[in-house]
Amino acid sequence: MQPSRITLSFLIAALFLAAPLAHARGTVQKVDIKGLDKGNDAAILENIEVSLSLYDVIGKVQGESRLEYLLSQAERQTRQALEPFGYYNPTITVEAPREGDNVQVVIQVDKGAQIKVRQDEVIITGPASRDRYLQEDLEAFQPKSGQPFDSVNYEASKVTITRRLAERGYFDADFTQRKVEVTRAENAADIFLSWDSGRRYNMGPITFQEDYFRPGLFDPLVYWEDGSYWHEGKLDRLRESLTKLDYFSVIDIQPHPENADENGDVPVNVKLTKAKRTIYTAGVSFGSESGAGVRGGVERRYVNRRGHKLNTQLDYAQRRKSLITSYRVPGFRWLDGWYTYAVSAYDEQTDYIDLRNVKLIASRSGEINEHWTAIVSMNALRERWGYGSDNIFDKRLYQYSTLVYPQLTGDYVNVDDESFPRKGISGNTTLRGGVEGAGSDTSFVQADITLRWYIPVGAADRLILRGQAGTTWTSDLVSMPPSLRYFAGGDRSIRGYAYREVGPRTPAPDKYALGAKNLVVGSAEYEHYFNGGPWGAAVFVDTGSAFDNTIDLHTGVGLGVRWKSPVGPVRIDIARGLNSPDSAFQLYLNIGADL
Numbered sequence: 001m002q003p004s005r006i007t008l009s010f011l012i013a014a015l016f017l018a019a020p021l022a023h024a025r026g027t028v029q030k031v032d033i034k035g036l037d038k039g040n041d042a043a044i045l046e047n048i049e050v051s052l053s054l055y056d057v058i059g060k061v062q063g064e065s066r067l068e069y070l071l072s073q074a075e076r077q078t079r080q081a082l083e084p085f086g087y088y089n090p091t092i093t094v095e096a097p098r099e100g101d102n103v104q105v106v107i108q109v110d111k112g113a114q115i116k117v118r119q120d121e122v123i124i125t126g127p128a129s130r131d132r133y134l135q136e137d138l139e140a141f142q143p144k145s146g147q148p149f150d151s152v153n154y155e156a157s158k159v160t161i162t163r164r165l166a167e168r169g170y171f172d173a174d175f176t177q178r179k180v181e182v183t184r185a186e187n188a189a190d191i192f193l194s195w196d197s198g199r200r201y202n203m204g205p206i207t208f209q210e211d212y213f214r215p216g217l218f219d220p221l222v223y224w225e226d227g228s229y230w231h232e233g234k235l236d237r238l239r240e241s242l243t244k245l246d247y248f249s250v251i252d253i254q255p256h257p258e259n260a261d262e263n264g265d266v267p268v269n270v271k272l273t274k275a276k277r278t279i280y281t282a283g284v285s286f287g288s289e290s291g292a293g294v295r296g297g298v299e300r301r302y303v304n305r306r307g308h309k310l311n312t313q314l315d316y317a318q319r320r321k322s323l324i325t326s327y328r329v330p331g332f333r334w335l336d337g338w339y340t341y342a343v344s345a346y347d348e349q350t351d352y353i354d355l356r357n358v359k360l361i362a363s364r365s366g367e368i369n370e371h372w373t374a375i376v377s378m379n380a381l382r383e384r385w386g387y388g389s390d391n392i393f394d395k396r397l398y399q400y401s402t403l404v405y406p407q408l409t410g411d412y413v414n415v416d417d418e419s420f421p422r423k424g425i426s427g428n429t430t431l432r433g434g435v436e437g438a439g440s441d442t443s444f445v446q447a448d449i450t451l452r453w454y455i456p457v458g459a460a461d462r463l464i465l466r467g468q469a470g471t472t473w474t475s476d477l478v479s480m481p482p483s484l485r486y487f488a489g490g491d492r493s494i495r496g497y498a499y500r501e502v503g504p505r506t507p508a509p510d511k512y513a514l515g516a517k518n519l520v521v522g523s524a525e526y527e528h529y530f531n532g533g534p535w536g537a538a539v540f541v542d543t544g545s546a547f548d549n550t551i552d553l554h555t556g557v558g559l560g561v562r563w564k565s566p567v568g569p570v571r572i573d574i575a576r577g578l579n580s581p582d583s584a585f586q587l588y589l590n591i592g593a594d595l
Helices: 002-021 042-051 053-057 064-085 132-139 151-167 232-245
Strands: 025-034 061-063 091-095 102-110 116-125 174-183 188-196 202-209 248-255 265-274 278-287 291-300 309-317 320-331 337-349 353-367 372-387 399-415 424-434 444-457 461-473 518-529 535-547 554-565 568-577 586-591
Touching: 025 042, 025 053, 025 064, 042 064, 053 064, 061 064, 064 091, 064 102, 064 151, 116 132, 132 151, 151 188, 151 232, 232 248, 232 265, 278 309, 291 320, 320 353, 399 444, 518 554, 535 568, 554 586
Parallel strands: 025 102, 116 188, 202 265
Antiparallel strands: 025 061, 091 102, 174 188, 248 265, 278 291, 291 309, 309 320, 320 337, 337 353, 353 372, 372 399, 399 424, 424 444, 444 461, 461 518, 518 535, 535 554, 554 568, 568 586
């Protein structure tokens, strides 16, 4: 009898032990935060979600003790996530109803009143107290007395001043006081923040560390005087200039304030690593007008120790061929730029035109300021052309033109992001002219301008307005070669019409484009990006005309697909002309920013 009693006791004990094991494990299926607005409180919600340990175990089986611990921490973690936004007295409840082993966590949040700044003492002592730019940063410091305390704005303002001190050469600057006192009972915060700037250092000698180029070649890029006040922007400008040279794969600019002399002049070491000397390019191409073709090029980034460059590019298609060779010499001593000597040849053989030309170019480019770049050039052009309808006994009649003319080109870019501008203006303008008897067959003056205005809409969309106008003053348009006449139609002109379709044309049935004296084009385009990108869609309307005397506007409308690809914006457009176009629809593909 005794053994059976022992067995029964063990069975009863096992049943009692097994009872709590039914709820010894649980799985958090969802965490729902209530009481916050998904729009206005989006940043707070995100911070709570990042702070809560419960989010790390959603869908994972947890032991009972571990689950209870996570639930007990949820209230504290939510409270701490609210504090950076100035909510120090919230009411938070955590509920975790179960359905079997599944747990649905509900966190109810009442933020309460946001604390306000009662006192703000933000000062800089030392020489920087007289620095206008740092005083502007102090005046812009957020939050101020009477405003809600937000540690995000507080930290951002603090970092702005700290960075500005370093940027303007106060390398010894440090905090003398840095604290925020929060009185929960009074819903108040007191800010005590101060820096001692120390002395302001100066721009010292620049040392270029490389082993190939002629000594002193890059010295003209250092546009400031030794001993002038330190400013980080000067080094940024130097880095930009060195990058544009395309000589180097690595540009490492290191100031050494620890080696400053008794005058406070800080030496700067610029370590330069040469890039690959020769670049070869090759590819295939296809165009509805040019046909299939191949492209190739050879670029010598640096021909010699003086930094000269040589570049040759060939585009060989069925109906269009071009070859250009340019030799560039650094011109750093006046307007950071280049002297360029180039020769180009062009051959176009289509149904409507037989055109060949050779052009010699000598130019000087330079950056006038951070927005303007100018190019002054002298050009010598020899061109021969004949239209498809100019046939007598199956032989085409050719016209010839020789022009020698100076040209001035200005490019302007002032946008927020050159790879994908959402705000700003860009444009270019060109003025050229020749005189009959001074190397030219006719006298002429030609001017044109293009402007693009980028307007941000919402968080990611943009409106693009584009305008172009050009005119030619000459008494002998016949002597103006097609390469210097105005055409309209096609991509980057009036979409919905074929390339060069709009403007004066030969009589039917050929209707070949002749080119015109004047050009006017306008465009409005709206781009919408889904959830901020990278994919988007566009709608647009283009209008304009190439004309001699009487303007005849042609309008096209269309839709497009946009993609912010790693290599730049990709645009695919389909458009329809509204003024009797040659074809029902036109399709266009573009890659890269259009500035």
